[in-house]
Structure formats: structure tokens, C-alpha cells
Amino acid sequence: MDAAEFRRRGKEMVDLIADYLENIEQRPVYPDVEPGYLRSLIPEEAPEEPDTYEDVVKDIERVIMPGVTHWHSPYFYAYFPTANSFPAMLADMLSGAIGCIGFSWAASPACTELETVMMDWLGKMLKLPEDFIAGTHGQGGGVIQGTASEATLVALLAARSRAVRMILASDPQRPETGITSKLVAYSSDQAHCSVERAGMIAGVRMKKIPTEQSDKYAVQGETLRRMIQEDKAAGLIPFYFCATLGTTPSCAFDHITELGPICNAEKIWMHIDAAYAGSSFICPEFRPLLNGIEFADSFNFNPHKWLLVNFDCSTMWVRKRSDLIGAFKMDPLYLKHDHQESGLVTDYRHWQIPLGRRFRSLKMWFVFRMYGLKGLQDYIRKHVELAKEFESLVRADQRFEISADVVLGLVCFRLKGSNEVNETLLKRINNGRKIHLVPCQLSGQFVLRFAVCARTTESRHIREAWRLITQLAEEVMQELPH
Amino acid sequence: MDAAEFRRRGKEMVDLIADYLENIEQRPVYPDVEPGYLRSLIPEEAPEEPDTYEDVVKDIERVIMPGVTHWHSPYFYAYFPTANSFPAMLADMLSGAIGCIGFSWAASPACTELETVMMDWLGKMLKLPEDFIAGTHGQGGGVIQGTASEATLVALLAARSRAVRMILASDPQRPETGITSKLVAYSSDQAHCSVERAGMIAGVRMKKIPTEQSDKYAVQGETLRRMIQEDKAAGLIPFYFCATLGTTPSCAFDHITELGPICNAEKIWMHIDAAYAGSSFICPEFRPLLNGIEFADSFNFNPHKWLLVNFDCSTMWVRKRSDLIGAFKMDPLYLKHDHQESGLVTDYRHWQIPLGRRFRSLKMWFVFRMYGLKGLQDYIRKHVELAKEFESLVRADQRFEISADVVLGLVCFRLKGSNEVNETLLKRINNGRKIHLVPCQLSGQFVLRFAVCARTTESRHIREAWRLITQLAEEVMQELPH
Numbered sequence: 001m002d003a004a005e006f007r008r009r010g011k012e013m014v015d016l017i018a019d020y021l022e023n024i025e026q027r028p029v030y031p032d033v034e035p036g037y038l039r040s041l042i043p044e045e046a047p048e049e050p051d052t053y054e055d056v057v058k059d060i061e062r063v064i065m066p067g068v069t070h071w072h073s074p075y076f077y078a079y080f081p082t083a084n085s086f087p088a089m090l091a092d093m094l095s096g097a098i099g100c101i102g103f104s105w106a107a108s109p110a111c112t113e114l115e116t117v118m119m120d121w122l123g124k125m126l127k128l129p130e131d132f133i134a135g136t137h138g139q140g141g142g143v144i145q146g147t148a149s150e151a152t153l154v155a156l157l158a159a160r161s162r163a164v165r166m167i168l169a170s171d172p173q174r175p176e177t178g179i180t181s182k183l184v185a186y187s188s189d190q191a192h193c194s195v196e197r198a199g200m201i202a203g204v205r206m207k208k209i210p211t212e213q214s215d216k217y218a219v220q221g222e223t224l225r226r227m228i229q230e231d232k233a234a235g236l237i238p239f240y241f242c243a244t245l246g247t248t249p250s251c252a253f254d255h256i257t258e259l260g261p262i263c264n265a266e267k268i269w270m271h272i273d274a275a276y277a278g279s280s281f282i283c284p285e286f287r288p289l290l291n292g293i294e295f296a297d298s299f300n301f302n303p304h305k306w307l308l309v310n311f312d313c314s315t316m317w318v319r320k321r322s323d324l325i326g327a328f329k330m331d332p333l334y335l336k337h338d339h340q341e342s343g344l345v346t347d348y349r350h351w352q353i354p355l356g357r358r359f360r361s362l363k364m365w366f367v368f369r370m371y372g373l374k375g376l377q378d379y380i381r382k383h384v385e386l387a388k389e390f391e392s393l394v395r396a397d398q399r400f401e402i403s404a405d406v407v408l409g410l411v412c413f414r415l416k417g418s419n420e421v422n423e424t425l426l427k428r429i430n431n432g433r434k435i436h437l438v439p440c441q442l443s444g445q446f447v448l449r450f451a452v453c454a455r456t457t458e459s460r461h462i463r464e465a466w467r468l469i470t471q472l473a474e475e476v477m478q479e480l481p482h
Numbered sequence: 483m484d485a486a487e488f489r490r491r492g493k494e495m496v497d498l499i500a501d502y503l504e505n506i507e508q509r510p511v512y513p514d515v516e517p518g519y520l521r522s523l524i525p526e527e528a529p530e531e532p533d534t535y536e537d538v539v540k541d542i543e544r545v546i547m548p549g550v551t552h553w554h555s556p557y558f559y560a561y562f563p564t565a566n567s568f569p570a571m572l573a574d575m576l577s578g579a580i581g582c583i584g585f586s587w588a589a590s591p592a593c594t595e596l597e598t599v600m601m602d603w604l605g606k607m608l609k610l611p612e613d614f615i616a617g618t619h620g621q622g623g624g625v626i627q628g629t630a631s632e633a634t635l636v637a638l639l640a641a642r643s644r645a646v647r648m649i650l651a652s653d654p655q656r657p658e659t660g661i662t663s664k665l666v667a668y669s670s671d672q673a674h675c676s677v678e679r680a681g682m683i684a685g686v687r688m689k690k691i692p693t694e695q696s697d698k699y700a701v702q703g704e705t706l707r708r709m710i711q712e713d714k715a716a717g718l719i720p721f722y723f724c725a726t727l728g729t730t731p732s733c734a735f736d737h738i739t740e741l742g743p744i745c746n747a748e749k750i751w752m753h754i755d756a757a758y759a760g761s762s763f764i765c766p767e768f769r770p771l772l773n774g775i776e777f778a779d780s781f782n783f784n785p786h787k788w789l790l791v792n793f794d795c796s797t798m799w800v801r802k803r804s805d806l807i808g809a810f811k812m813d814p815l816y817l818k819h820d821h822q823e824s825g826l827v828t829d830y831r832h833w834q835i836p837l838g839r840r841f842r843s844l845k846m847w848f849v850f851r852m853y854g855l856k857g858l859q860d861y862i863r864k865h866v867e868l869a870k871e872f873e874s875l876v877r878a879d880q881r882f883e884i885s886a887d888v889v890l891g892l893v894c895f896r897l898k899g900s901n902e903v904n905e906t907l908l909k910r911i912n913n914g915r916k917i918h919l920v921p922c923q924l925s926g927q928f929v930l931r932f933a934v935c936a937r938t939t940e941s942r943h944i945r946e947a948w949r950l951i952t953q954l955a956e957e958v959m960q961e962l963p964h
Contacts, residue, residue, distance in 0.1 A: 069590040099564060
């Protein structure tokens with residue numbers, strides 16, 4: 001395929017995409033296929049000679065679409081949102097064409113520099129402390145990671161390395177492995193599973209801090225303080241705490257204004273994971289949820305969830321660049337360049353797990369400019385309103401209960417009754433394929449999560465979803481033995 | 483921006499991309515900007531109200547292009563290639579629009595299933611042993627990672643977890659941290675810096691195996707055997723060896739037919755990193771370079787380097803799926819789904835570091851079908867021929883020498899003489915901005931790396947590059963003190 005044919009096929013693809021997104025709500029949101037469905041639909045091997053492009057495009061409807069869970073359908077309420085906007089798609093097209101690999105400043109200066117400045121733009125939208133903004137006198141700055149899991153891991157590794165350095169500074173004879181085996185990290189029992197996994201990867205102990213329904217599933221300062229004291233008494237070395245703002249099960253918020261000072265006093269690295277909720281902090285009315293950020297060493301959230309920047313774009317800020325870089329730095333000759341020792345450039349490969357990186361800041365730039373801060377704020381507010389609307393519908397129905405405070409776009413609810421009946425209800429909902437939800441567990445209860453996800457969700461979709469849920473609930477309850 | 487406007491802007495972007503790629507060789511391949519150039523060209527904050535799309539597009543030439551290193555210019559010979567093809571870009575557009583996050587089978591069955599089958603297609607093109615193909619009775623299969631660095635790390639973590647399990651099986655009382663502190667991994671001193679970094683992340687000892695110019699920079703069986711014996715005698719536990727096929731400095735190949743049996747006998751996990759060279763193994767004449775794969779536990783290469791699939795697409799196969807999954811598995815309720823215990827489905831989140839993942843197999847599907855195996859083989863062969871052409875030009879000039887065997891698309895060469903004179907030559911080359919190269923170090927010598935990179939590189943570009951190099955070499959040599 002040459003450039004001339006790409007002009008034609010590319011324009012057809014633009015129409016195909018617009019058609020898909022304009023008509024997405026006509027498709028069943030959840031696919032009706034069995035595991036292994038796809039293999040029989042296509043050949044067992046790649047063709048020797050090229051296929052025609054027409055055949056490839058025909059296969060999108062024949063092979064792919066029947067197996068797609070349509071995350072951008074306004075009837076998709078599962079997990080958390082993943083972003084999808086036209087400006088982000090346009091920027092991604094450009095990023096693909098430029099196709100540079102931005103592992104160092106020299107490998108493509110624009111790729112690195114736009115990222116640094118876009119991270120500053122976004123940091124300012126969130127009113128982050130100046131320490132985190134690269135274009136100030138502070139020592140911090142931002143980087144785009146692929147996912148929040150990677151940000152959590154990178155922060156943990158930086159914390160591990162800082163802890164080992166600090167201990168060796170006071171006790172140079174101590175063997176390093178002896179230190180690592182004593183390190184202990186903490187996170188909420190409500191934290192994302194990737195936090196525990198980061199501990200496994202880094203080979204350090206990770207303790208879960210218990211939370212209570214009565215505390216709205218937030219980690220309490222007193223609990224953390226007690227665990228730290230007990231661990232220190234047992235000869236362990238507390239070094240990392242991952243706070244969550246907006247947990248995955250119920251969108252709970254750890255009390256970072258209380259937890260931060262404890263971490264600072266104990267020289268524990270505090271990382272804040274606000275993967276979902278972080279986008280809302282651009283609105284003044286939600287910004288108080290981030291109070292306490294001034295105590296954090298690193299902070300991360302996912303514009304690819306709720307800020308209209310297509311996956312992947314997980315934005316991470318650190319208070320001290322050197323803490324991150326120190327954990328990873330490797331400089332073989334084939335990656336050296338003239339400017340790297342000048343102190344003026346950023347080589348983002350030292351900030352992340354992979355070496356290679358795409359030109360992802362273009363998406364941020366297009367989205368921020370085409371929506372403007374006000375447009376982005378409107379978008380967040382609309383989703384929160386839709387969630388509140390759904391909450392009202394649930395509260396108005398005596399058969400149901402709300403399981404956790406509705407702060408942003410997630411509603412946790414259930415039928416009053418057994419876990420079984422709720423499991424049955426969820427199964428019916430998803431088997432209907434008209435709307436899609438996933439569950440969570442809160443205090444031993446099986447709970448349904450209703451997350452406002454798609455960019456195009458409107459009040460009518462919410463009401464339709466509720467109509468379906470109540471209709472199925474009625475069926476389920478009628479089948480119950482009396 | 484609504485769908486109607488996207489139809490218009492998307493088509494304009496397709497033309498902009500085609501124009502960019504058709505005229506790329508008119509641009510200086512390496513940018514003439516100083517660190518910090520970009521910040522002053524754009525506002526300090528995101529706009530409150532939306533900008534116009536026209537302004538955004540105008541800024542591509544004003545702000546971005548002056549700072550781009552043009553990796554797809556036929557005058558780009560630095561690092562290794564990164565892929566860029568029209569079918570891959572079309573597939574990426576579609577992937578962006580579907581915008582699903584494929585962390586589990588249920589999250590989008592098509593995303594997972596196409597990946598499994600495309601990994602089989604590619605595995606068959608490479609004539610991998612059946613063990614590595616998912617659609618067989620074996621226990622293996624393939625997964626798309628973001629980068630080779632991640633594949634190396636994932637393999638190392640799986641190996642660490644397997645080693646700990648094996649030792650605990652025979653000695654259940656032994657503390658786990660005591661095991662980890664005794665583990666030792668190996669790789670060539672020519673291996674990519676990400677291998678050493680993987681050891682740092684996983685918190686295990688990583689030893690570099692010395693190589694010699696006389697052995698063509700390949701790891702020798704005898705050296706590995708000796709190191710293993712010494713380490714075992716010292717009470718250490720050898721558990722992982724990362725072999726490289728096609729090293730970054732000089733495209734050297736470790737002797738895996740010799741090394742594999744040693745690893746197997748010692749129960750050491752052998753991972754093969756063929757990031758660059760792997761694509762060539764689809765050609766029967768280069769497939770012998772992969773002989774010995776039958777001894778490997780995992781294998782990885784980057785179609786996003788040399789197989790026309792845009793970044794990121796790093797393909798990794800394992801002999802035993804359960805080894806990989808066992809190292810990472812986490813199953814919170816919000817990610818559980820009906821089919822996951824059936825044994826028929828793949829939840830790729832257990833195979834990788836991040837949780838989220840894009841629909842990257844679409845790129846493989848489009849590229850494999852639009853080129854066909856023959857088209858892909860032709861592409862590889864053409865690049866190798868162009869490298870051989872460059873090698874002949876170097877060999878014909880008495881002032882220069884070839885520094886390592888030219889096996890694929892990389893030529894390592896230098897002026898006979900001091901490192902200084904070669905450093906000066908390289909600086910002149912890159913400052914000219916007409917072609918772009920990076921250096922490497924081989925046996926203490928400063929060497930120039932000439933990698934055939936762009937899809938559109940032709941013989942005339944190679945000859946033009948050589949003309950420039952010799953002209954600058956002449957200048958540099960005339961300036962030398964006699």
C-alpha cells in the first residue's frame with residue numbers, strides 16, 4: 001500500500017470509525033460469543049500472497065465486531081470509563097505517522113518537550129503544588145506512563161532505592177539484601193490489585209491496611225500509625241505507602257491530610273493513586289479531594305480514563321526527579337547524546353519501566369486545546385450529574401440500597417437481600433446484553449457497580465438502564481422461594 | 483468536535499500524514515533545536531475556552547516539526563529501525579475507535595482472541611517449536627508486550643518465581659528472602675541495558691558474561707558453564723540466562739545451541755531476546771540463526787522494529803503459560819468473569835506488567851494480510867541487501883574498516899585510527915543533519931553504527947549517505963595533526 005492508496009483507505013477508515021461511533025448504541029454492548037469463537041473464523045496461517053484490502057475491511061464486521069465489548073456504548077457501565085474523543089484520535093493518527101521513539105531527548109526533542117510542558121499544563125489545571133511542576137524552581141516534574149499499575153510500580157521502586165540509600169548512608173556495612181528483606185510497604189485493603197502486584201514484582205513485603213464501612217472505606221491515620229509502630233518494633237523498615245483517591249470497588253478516598261504527615265515524619269514515600277478520580281480534580285468543587293497532595297512524593301491519575309485522552313495516558317508527577325531517575329539510570333553509548341549532561345534535558349527512559357515510548361503528549365495537547373479547561377470541566381460535571389440521577393432512582397426504590405457514598409461517577413448499589421439474589425440479578429443484566437455492569441465486594445456483600453462511562457451517555461440512557469434493572473429485579477424476586 | 487466534524491478533520495489528517503511521509507526526505511533528519519526550545523512557543527497554561535482546530539493544525543509545523551527526529555526518513559540510520567506502514571496505521575485508527583481495554587477475555591473477547599491467533603500466525607512464520615503455539619496440545623502461547631524491556635523483565639520475574647517454588651518444594655522451611663538473595667541471573671556484556679535494569683527492578687543479582695571480539699561478541703558455552711560452576715560453589719543459585727540474538731551494539735548472536743542445553747541441565751530459565759533480529763527469522767535463509775530455540779523457556783522480538791507493525795508491538799512466547807501466570811495472578815471480584823475458570827480463555831493481564839492493554843493485534847492482522855508472508859520476506863531481504871551494499875562501499879575504501887560481521891541490516895564501521903577521530907567524524911555527520919547515526923563501543927573502540935531503518939530507503943540513499951560520510955571523513959583527516 002503506497003501513500004496514494006493510504007489517502008483513499010484512510011478516508012474510508014475515518015468514515016467507518018464515525019459510522020461505528022454514531023451507531024454504537026444499536027449494538028449489544030456485551031458480545032454473545034463463546035471462548036475460542038474467533039479461531040475458526042480465520043485461516044490457520046498468514047497468507048503467502050497479500051489479501052485484498054476489501055477482504056480485510058469486510059472481516060471487521062464478520063470477525064471482530066461480534067466479539068467486541070463496546071466500551072464506548074452509552075449502555076456500558078462496567079469497570080471505569082476509558083476515554084475516547086475525536087481530538088485524541090486525530091492526535092494519535094499524527095503520532096503514528098511521526099512514529100518516533102522518545103526514549104531520550106535527542107531521539108526526538110519535540111516528543112520529550114511537549115510531554116514536559118503538557119504535564120505542567122495538566123498539573124496547573126489540578127493546582128498541584130509548584131514542587132511538581134517542571135517549569136519552576138522545584139526539582140519535580142511529570143511523565144506519561146502507560147498505566148496506573150506502572151506508575152505505582154515505578155514509585156515503589158524509587159522508594160525502595162531511596163530507602164536503601166538512606167540506610168546505607170548511616171550504616172555502610174549493612175548488606176543490601178538484608179535491607180530489602182526488612183522493607184515493608186502499605187496500602188489500603190481497598191487499593192487496586194496492581195498495588196499488591198507491584199510489591200510482588202519488587203520483591204518487598206506489602207501489607208494491606210484494613211478499612212471499615214463506618215469510615216467509608218478510607219484508610220485512617222490511626223490505623224497506619226499503629227501498623228508502622230508494630231512493624232518497627234518487629235525490626236521491619238516501613239518505606240512506602242500507596243494512598244488511593246477513588247478506589248476501584250467504591251470510589252473511596254483515603255484521608256491523605258492525616259496520612260501524609262505520618263509518612264513525612266517516618267520518611268515513608270507517599271504515592272497517591274487517583275487513577276479514576278484524578279480527572280475530577282480539575283473542577284474547583286472536587287479539588288478539595290486532593291488536599292494533602294503537599295505531603296506526597298508522587299501522584300498519578302489516568303486522563304485515559306476520564307479526561308477524554310485515549311488510552312494509554314497515565315500521568316505521573318514526582319516531587320524530586322532525581323529520586324525516580326536514581327532508581328533506573330543506565331547510559332550505554334548508543335543512547336548517549338551531546339545535551340544529556342547539561343541538566344536542561346529530560347531523558348524519559350529513566351522515568352519508566354520500558355525503554356521505548358510513543359509521542360503520547362500530542363493527544364493531551366489536542367484534547368486540552370479542542371475542549372478548553374471549561375469544556376473538560378463540563379464533561380466531568382455531566383458524568384457526576386448522571387451518576388447522581390441514577391443514585392436518586394435507586395434511593396427512590398425501597399427494594400434497593402446504596403452501598404457507598406456517591407462522590408463522582410460511580411454508584412454502588414444492591415437489592416436489599418442476599419448476595420445470591422444480587423449475583424443472579426447481575427447475571428440476568430449482563431446476559432441481556434443491553435447494558436453491562438461488573439460487581440464488587442464491600443464488607444462481604446456482593447454489590448453492583450454502576451459507572452457512568454461513555455462520552456455520549458445521556459439522561460435517557462440512565463433511565464433506560466434503570467428501567468431494565470428494575471424489570472429484571474422484579475423477575476428475580478418473583479422467582480425467590482418465600 | 484462531533485462525528486461530522488471528525489469525518490472532515492480525519493480526512494484532512496490522512497492527507498497531512500500522506501504529505502508528511504511522501505516528502506519526509508526534504509526535511510533535515512535531525513532537528514536543529516536547543517533544549518527547552520518548545521516551551522517558549524506555546525502558552526504556559528491550557529486555554530480556558532477551546533482553540534480552533536485550524537490553530538492546532540498550524541502549530542504542527544510551527545511547534546512540533548522543528549523538534550522532530552524523523553525516524554522514517556530514508557536518511558535515518560540511527561539506533562535500530564522502528565516500523566511504520568500504512569496498513570498498521572489504518573489498523574491503529576480502528577483500534578483507537580474501538581478503544582477497548584483488553585485486560586481479560588470478557589473485557590473484549592475479540593481483543594484477546596485475535597491476539598492469541600496472530601501470535602500463532604507469527605510463531606508459524608518463524609517456525610517456532612509447537613510448544614510455543616497456543617492452538618496446539620502444548621502448554622505455551624504468545625502475548626504482545628509493549629517493549630522488549632518488558633518482555634525481559636516479565637521472563638525474569640517468571641523465572642524468579644519458578645526458582646523460588648522449586649527450592650521451596652524441596653526445602654519448605656527455607657525463608658523466601660533468603661532464596662532471593664542467593665539467586666543469580668546472567669546475560670552477555672553485549673546485552674541491552676534493559677536486561678541489567680530488569681535485574682535491578684526484580685532485586686536479583688545480574689552478572690555480565692564477558693565476550694570477545696575473536697568470538698564475534700557471542701557468549702560461549704564454556705564461559706557460561708564456568709561462571710555457573712563458580713557461583714554454585716559460592717552458594718549462589720543460578721536461575722536465569724538472557725541470550726541475545728542480534729545485540730544492539732553490533733548485531734552479535736549468542737550460541738544458543740550450545741548455551742541452551744547447559745541452561746536446561748541446570749534448570750536455568752533461558753530467555754531469548756531477539757528484539758531487532760527476530761523479524762528476519764521469517765526468511766528461511768536467516769531462520770538458522772534461531773536454531774536452539776527448542777531449549778528456550780521464552781522468546782521475544784519486536785515486530786515494531788522491523789516487521790512493519792507500528793510501535794508498540796513486542797511479541798513474546800512462553801513454553802509454559804502457567805509459569806508466567808503463576809508469577810502475577812491476582813483476581814479481584816471486579817475483574818472476575820464467568821468463563822475464566824474454564825481453562826479455555828486467556829486473561830492477558832496475568833501475562834504482563836500493566837493491567838490495561840490496547841487492541842494491538844489488529845495491526846498485526848492488517849500488516850500480515852496486506853503484505854503477505856512473501857511481501858514481508860521481500861522487505862527484510864531488501865534491507866539486508868542495502869546493508870551489504872553499504873558494507874561493500876566501506877570495504878572498498880582503505881581508510882575505513884568494518885568492525886563486526888554484517889549479518890542483517892546493521893553495519894559497524896570506523897575510520898582506521900583513533901577513537902577521537904571517529905568521534906569527530908560522527909559529530910560532523912550528525913551536525914550536518916542530512917543523515918543521522920549513533921555510535922557504539924566494541925572492544926574499547928568507538929565505532930559508528932549504520933542501521934538501515936526506513937521503509938523507503940533505497941540504494942540511492944545509501945550511496946548518498948556514503949558520499950557524505952567520505953566527504954566529511956576527508957575534511958576530518960585533513961585537519962589531523964601530522
